[in-house]
Amino acid sequence: xxxxxxxxxxxxxxxxxxxxxxxxxxxxxxxxxxxxxxxxxxxxxxxxxxxxxxxxxxxxxxxxxxxxxxxxxxxxxxxxxxxxxxxxxxxxxxxxxxxxxxxxxxxxxxxxxxxxxxxx
Amino acid sequence: xxxxxxxxxxxxxxxxxxxxxxxxxxxxxxxxxxxxxxxxxxxxxxxxxxxxxxxxxxxxxxxxxxxxxxxxxxxxxxxxxxxxxxxxxxxxxxxxxxxxxxxxxxxxxxxxx
Numbered sequence: 001x002x003x004x005x006x007x008x009x010x011x012x013x014x015x016x017x018x019x020x021x022x023x024x025x026x027x028x029x030x031x032x033x034x035x036x037x038x039x040x041x042x043x044x045x046x047x048x049x050x051x052x053x054x055x056x057x058x059x060x061x062x063x064x065x066x067x068x069x070x071x072x073x074x075x076x077x078x079x080x081x082x083x084x085x086x087x088x089x090x091x092x093x094x095x096x097x098x099x100x101x102x103x104x105x106x107x108x109x110x111x112x113x114x115x116x117x118x119x120x
Numbered sequence: 121x122x123x124x125x126x127x128x129x130x131x132x133x134x135x136x137x138x139x140x141x142x143x144x145x146x147x148x149x150x151x152x153x154x155x156x157x158x159x160x161x162x163x164x165x166x167x168x169x170x171x172x173x174x175x176x177x178x179x180x181x182x183x184x185x186x187x188x189x190x191x192x193x194x195x196x197x198x199x200x201x202x203x204x205x206x207x208x209x210x211x212x213x214x215x216x217x218x219x220x221x222x223x224x225x226x227x228x229x230x231x232x233x
Contacts, residue, residue, distance in 0.1 A: 004163070033219065042124070042209060042223035043164070056217065091163050095219070109221065111156075111163030 002027065004094050004112035005074075012118045013082045021077040021115045025094030032075045033109060034067060037089045049075060082119045089114045123147045124212050126224035133231050139197040141227050143210030146191065150212040154221065155184060155195050158207045167208075168195070200231045 005024040013019050025032050031050055035043040045059040049069035060067065064082075069075040079086055093109035125144045133139045141155075151172040156164035170177040170184045170193070177184050183196045197204055210224040 006163075031219070033221075035221075035223075040225065042126075042225045043211075043221070045220045045222070048219050056220065059220075093163075108154075108166050108169075109219075111165070113161065113163050 004029075004092055004110050006090075006092050006112035006115050008115060009113060010116050010118070012120065014120050015083055016081050019079040019082050019086070019117055019119075021079075021090050021092075021117070023075040023077070023092030023094075023112060025075070025092075026096075026110055029094035029096045029110070031095045032069050033093045033095075034075075034077050035091045035093065035111075037091065037114075039088070043091060046077075079117075082117075084119050087117055087119045089116050122224075123150075124210055124222050124224040126208075126210055126227050128227050129225070130228040130230070133200045133229065135202055135231055135233050136199045139195075139200045139204065139229055139231065141195040141197075141208050141210075141229065143193045143195075143224055144191055145193075145212055147212070147214065147222070148191070149214040150222075151215050152213045152218060153184070153186060153193050154211045154213075155182075156209045156211060156223075157204075158209060158226070164209055197229075200229075202231050202233050205229060205231050 033048050034046040037043045047060050047067045048056040064080045066078045091114045093111045095109045154169040155167040157167050158164045168179050168182045170186050175186050186193045207226040207228050209226045211221040
């Protein structure tokens, strides 16, 4: 009964490199969410995906950041040309669908352990 | 623009006593509120939630109170145990985009034996 899996747990990149963060949702969950936590801050919503669809990316920076959730395989958060300000903990969460395409109002999102990205 | 505020960065309580964690919000569109607990190097774990149509929800040692007119909610833990020591996040969501959780900065609770 594995929970939400994220890898790598720690990622170090130099400025200008690319970072790829992976998230495997819980079994039976078809909704994935990415959040970012900057130092001394709360988690901030970035993007909400279903299989092969981006539902809401209103929290994603307009440049350098992208996310996908392919039909097969984990969800990927990709950050191109990283800068020091991208250093943060990135959390993935998943939830199941109930009626229709949207989670129920009881929006229990299960979180992974996070990936801590450090940009040198 | 912080829509969910946890004004106490930390709280220290004796084992067996009550812990009260507070949270204020500014967005009147929020209609669902959640508390998450987080241990170091782990992701947040859902604890308890409350809909805006209620003013209280209880689950074992945990009770959440909601005062809509004051835009304030609180989490009560009775009795507190050392294993409750963690960071507690208050989160909220609004109707049409109920998947988008807005988190406070968290309160570090320390329960002393």
